[in-house]
Amino acid sequence: MDFRIEHLTHRYSKEKTALQDVNLQLQPGIIGLLGPNGAGKSSLIRILATLTRPTEGKLLWQGQDITRNPQILRSRLGYLPQDFNAYPNLSPLEFLDYVSALKNIPAAKARKRSLELLEALNLSSALHRPIGDFSGGMRQRVGIAQALLGDPELLILDEPTVGLDPEERVRFRQLLLSLAKDRIILISTHIVSDLESAARQVVLLSQGQVVFQNETKTLQDSMKGKVWNLLVSEQDLPEVQSRYTISASVQQEDGVLVRVLSQTAPSSKAVAAVPTLEDAYLFYTRKEEVPRAQLAPRLG
Numbered sequence: 391m392d393f394r395i396e397h398l399t400h401r402y403s404k405e406k407t408a409l410q411d412v413n414l415q416l417q418p419g420i421i422g423l424l425g426p427n428g429a430g431k432s433s434l435i436r437i438l439a440t441l442t443r444p445t446e447g448k449l450l451w452q453g454q455d456i457t458r459n460p461q462i463l464r465s466r467l468g469y470l471p472q473d474f475n476a477y478p479n480l481s482p483l484e485f486l487d488y489v490s491a492l493k494n495i496p497a498a499k500a501r502k503r504s505l506e507l508l509e510a511l512n513l514s515s516a517l518h519r520p521i522g523d524f525s526g527g528m529r530q531r532v533g534i535a536q537a538l539l540g541d542p543e544l545l546i547l548d549e550p551t552v553g554l555d556p557e558e559r560v561r562f563r564q565l566l567l568s569l570a571k572d573r574i575i576l577i578s579t580h581i582v583s584d585l586e587s588a589a590r591q592v593v594l595l596s597q598g599q600v601v602f603q604n605e606t607k608t609l610q611d612s613m614k615g616k617v618w619n620l621l622v623s624e625q626d627l628p629e630v631q632s633r634y635t636i637s638a639s640v641q642q643e644d645g646v647l648v649r650v651l652s653q654t655a656p657s658s659k660a661v662a663a664v665p666t667l668e669d670a671y672l673f674y675t676r677k678e679e680v681p682r683a684q685l686a687p688r689l690g
């Protein structure tokens with residue numbers, strides 16, 4: 391199973407280029423798609439889900455160009471859009487029956503799979519209730535279930551954990567991990583920690599371009615020596631915040647312990663920390679840092 395994206399460019403108008411020469415090679419496993427607002431994630435996802443035709447470039451599914459013939463991929467695709475909305479009058483079981491029919495899944499097989507999926511997504515107690523009465527998290531879980539119908543080889547999920555509580559997130563992650571062995575699962579998310587233990591690979595988009603595509607561990611390792619813990623006084627905090635990208639801060643009795651992302655130690659008092667995926671994400675999409683020479687002497 392192999393999905394290659396070659397020289398993909400997408401323009402909404404002459405002035406608005408959403409994606410610029412994107413090249414990716416996607417293989418089975420969970421791949422996280424990260425990027426700040428407006429980076430081009432949804433545009434990319436809609437193109438990969440064959441809903442939008444790119445301005446330029448090739449999408450090669452098992453070597454075949456799906457920009458010319460999207461049907462090749464559609465029958466193998468499961469897709470959860472960012473704004474998923476099911477018919478409110480239908481129960482989850484009725485809705486999954488309907489999606490199964492659209493996907494040409496034989497009725498007997500479809501019902502069995504729908505029940506399995508609704509069970510895995512903790513919706514067994516609400517099989518016959520109208521989706522219109524569901525909480526946001528429950529609706530999102532119906533969306534995840536419909537994407538998984540038909541055993542897709544390519545699963546594309548746009549912000550799947552929005553609205554899920556922490557317990558539901560853990561369940562969802564386990565479900566994805568159990569499915570990831572023999573399919574490509576592309577997840578776009580703002581919640582970086584959702585990917586930390588699950589995603590094998592990370593694609594980082596910024597301003598329509600791929601800033602990074604590699605193993606999650608490689609991305610994290612690339613941050614070694616760039617994450618620092620520094621205790622600062624309340625008085626110095628605004629200056630540190632204005633000069634550096636801060637990935638976390640904790641109030642302490644003797645000041646504020648900040649987690650600074652910087653190529654070099656922000657101060658002789660800074661202590662190197664173990665990088666997380668969130669640190670890497672913030673570092674590669676950060677604003678430029680102010681040269682150290684310009685720092686106030688008391689921080690040095």
Ligand SMILES: Nc1ncnc2c1ncn2[C@@H]1O[C@H](COP(=O)(O)OP(=O)(O)OP(=O)(O)O)[C@@H](O)[C@H]1O
Binds near residue numbers: 406425428430
């Ligand atoms: N239909 C459209 N017409 C014109 N410009 C668009 C359209 N859709 C998106 N854009 C622009 O293209 C760029 C990429 O948008 P896109 O929605 O793909 O980003 P994103 O990374 O998904 O952002 P978010 O996380 O906010 O959803 C943005 O500058 C956006 O304003």
